[in-house]
Amino acid sequence: MNEDRGVIRRQRVYRKLLLSLGLYRENGQDEDFNYVKNYRSVIENDLEQLVDATLQVYKSSAYLILGETGDLGKIFPARNSLSDAILLLHGEIRERVESGGLKVEVNERINLPLIKLEEIIRTTRTKYGSGFSKAFREMPDPEFIQTIVEEMEGLDFLRIDQVTEEAEIMPVAGKLTGRYPERYLEQKSGEETLNENQ
Numbered sequence: 001m002n003e004d005r006g007v008i009r010r011q012r013v014y015r016k017l018l019l020s021l022g023l024y025r026e027n028g029q030d031e032d033f034n035y036v037k038n039y040r041s042v043i044e045n046d047l048e049q050l051v052d053a054t055l056q057v058y059k060s061s062a063y064l065i066l067g068e069t070g071d072l073g074k075i076f077p078a079r080n081s082l083s084d085a086i087l088l089l090h091g092e093i094r095e096r097v098e099s100g101g102l103k104v105e106v107n108e109r110i111n112l113p114l115i116k117l118e119e120i121i122r123t124t125r126t127k128y129g130s131g132f133s134k135a136f137r138e139m140p141d142p143e144f145i146q147t148i149v150e151e152m153e154g155l156d157f158l159r160i161d162q163v164t165e166e167a168e169i170m171p172v173a174g175k176l177t178g179r180y181p182e183r184y185l186e187q188k189s190g191e192e193t194l195n196e197n198q
Helices: 002-019 031-038 040-050 081-098 114-131 134-138 141-154 182-197
Strands: 053-057 061-066 110-113 158-161 166-169
Touching: 002 031, 002 040, 002 061, 031 040, 031 053, 031 061, 040 053, 081 114, 081 134, 081 141, 110 114, 114 134, 114 141, 114 166, 141 158
Parallel strands: none
Antiparallel strands: 053 061, 110 166, 158 166
């Protein structure tokens, strides 16, 4: 009976690693996460034989990071403007954590009111929106926010409690971030100064 239970757990863990973008510790005695921590090298060897990927395990999360030739269906970041916007949002979140504006909980997650998350999304759009695709630049704020939130929920980067209107930002937000090159930001700043002087 215990052997069957172990096989089922192993299959469940491998499935989660291969089919989702991350495996998170849900509580102190999370059986699946503890299995990954305890059998990390075995799992990594098994998966390396199947796909070009490495296993990264952190305090409360684990990720299968694909190599150059790894392809398992839906990946992040995809080569599209939506992924770019989410990476820039993650960068903004990380900046706020580093400056003390947001607090990371013991489980490496950030809990905040949904209205605060929406404000951070708007700020990100204001800062970097000139580099977004035309569709995202012209999209009304509520639609833009909804698009970002829905994609992040679909990727399990974000969890929303509709009853309490609380958002839980998952640990991956601090690990996958983006920013525009300094050259682009300097050019944008120079254009804004020029426009102000005209």
